[in-house]
Amino acid sequence: MSTYYTYKILNENFNNLCYLKAIANVKDKHDRSAPSNYHWKILKCRMIIFSASSILSCPDKNDVKQIHIVFNKIGDDYDRLNSLFIKYSLIQDGSIRQVTSDVYSMCFFYTMSAKIAPVWNFIGPNYFINNRNFLKVFGPQDGIKLKLYVNDDYTMLEFKPVKIHLIKSKENFLPGESITVLPSLNKAIIEEYSKSLPKSGDFKCYKDIRRHWKNIHGYRLPDEEYSYYKVRFWRGEPLTYPEVCLLRSYPIITPLPKNAENLILSKFISTIKLKMPFILGVPLKITNDSYHHENGYDNVINGKLPETQLISLCTPTQH
Template identity: 55%
Template sequence: MKINIVNPDLNELGYVIAIANIKDKHDTSAPSDYHWKILKCRMIIFSNSSILACPDKNDVKQVHIIFNKAGDDYDKLISLFVKFSLIQNGGIRSATPEIYQKCFHYTMTARIAPVWNTLQDNYLINNRDFLVTRGPQEAVKYCIVVNDTFTVIEVNAVKINLMLTEEEFLPGEWIRVLPSLNKAIVEDSYKDFSQGSKFKSYKNLRRHWKNIHGYRLPENESAYYSIQFWRGEPLLYPKQCVLRNFPIVIPTSQPLEKLIISRFVTCLTSKMANVLGTKLIFKLEDIQPEDSKSLAPKDCLLETQAVSLCTPTQYSRSQK
């Protein structure tokens, strides 16, 4: 299925880069500078529905923001900069399809969580309690492409099994972490939250995952793991966000596929009724068999068997 969303006139949009003040006293849910920048970006998104934004993946302080130059959106944005201790870096730039795609993508995933939860950069699981749900769960694989006229979201319905386990992870074991599925190694395990943590309580940790990733951790605590990536300091992860293997992707039947995609469209139109101050206008278009290649991952979603997700790219988010 293709969802063709009519873009605002890109010539009427402004694009600015904001710099987060990492010297601020950090909120307890964002102990690192990189997480502090992400939190500020999400605060901007949820403070003004007329703005699209995304954190820069490679810079610890930068946030990309797109706004409508008509009206008073820029004045409102400057007020938010003052409120959230952000500084505009340079002047107002032109909004290109590339930066529009990045900001639309991130804003969309922020707004539709926790109904739809991010896994890697191209899967969304339709279950608020997906972290504690065993077996296949309904999801979509998607790809966003932006041109001067449309934002095209290609969607394919699937089921995803996270392969959750009751077994404990052992120091020295290689694992995958949510949501990126990046590879890392278990440095140590803890039963007591106070050990090896920059967070003051499990409540703070739950706020971290909600504010940074949109995930809702269960109310009951479990084991914790100190996870070491290929560089940077170890990070504390709750057991629910650590996987031993890649999740399994399972194709769906055509009737179920239509139902899952319908739920996705309904949520999208509810959570993003307006884009940059204009009503969301889109049309649905069935993907023909010859078009299905655009949605197929490198290892292909075979119709006859379940397959593992493809190996992810290392993101700087896991390196901070």
């Protein structure tokens, strides 16, 4: 039976939290890294996240323009939000509501995922890989499986340190072949291979592709350009993916010995503490609620992550 390590974050002001929905103006000029309306909405959401540490946010999974935002009803968060709405061309959709556990959980998970990348890169549905350059690696890599539960008092985080082996291949995919795409791990079908970026697509150059994956998913694509594939999902138009973001099949997830678990868990907790020192304006208080003691390797040196793991959301360019 798999062992999970339980940590909890005190929700000090849960009863004072509220949330609202906002609509992205998809008619304004898009950044080149977010050509579709759906990606434009995601970019706006992530810019909100990196502009205000006292706010949690996530894009709606279905609506092409909608994002969810959690904030404090006490204080000046709402005024700050209105300023950000003007800056990023967003419009409040409906009234302010009392936050629910489901909405809070959704916004917390997405905000955390955005902030800890690229130190820890999210792959669906609930895994994180500890390697900025994980897309180029063929063997097993350190990872965490995360379960998240929220009530009025606590945000409960259940961690399972694992090894994650992304199933890659040096051979080309074939038309009609079923593959798995990152980061969602959804299935798709190969339609077409292209050695270079198709000129008929939304992106004009590899730089645009790299900025897209950084701004939308937090992934850092390799410096060198790889080939591309046009893939089709069960609905919608075909999409162009870089080869490094496609897998032969679902990743192989393997357990670890206890001593190795401690090292990986400690690195993940350290990154959360460093990247999210405040939650909704309140200092982060994360405590161990299981028998595990956080005495493993700490990936923080003098309060800083190694230089290769620093993150910044690149400012969109309007062209």
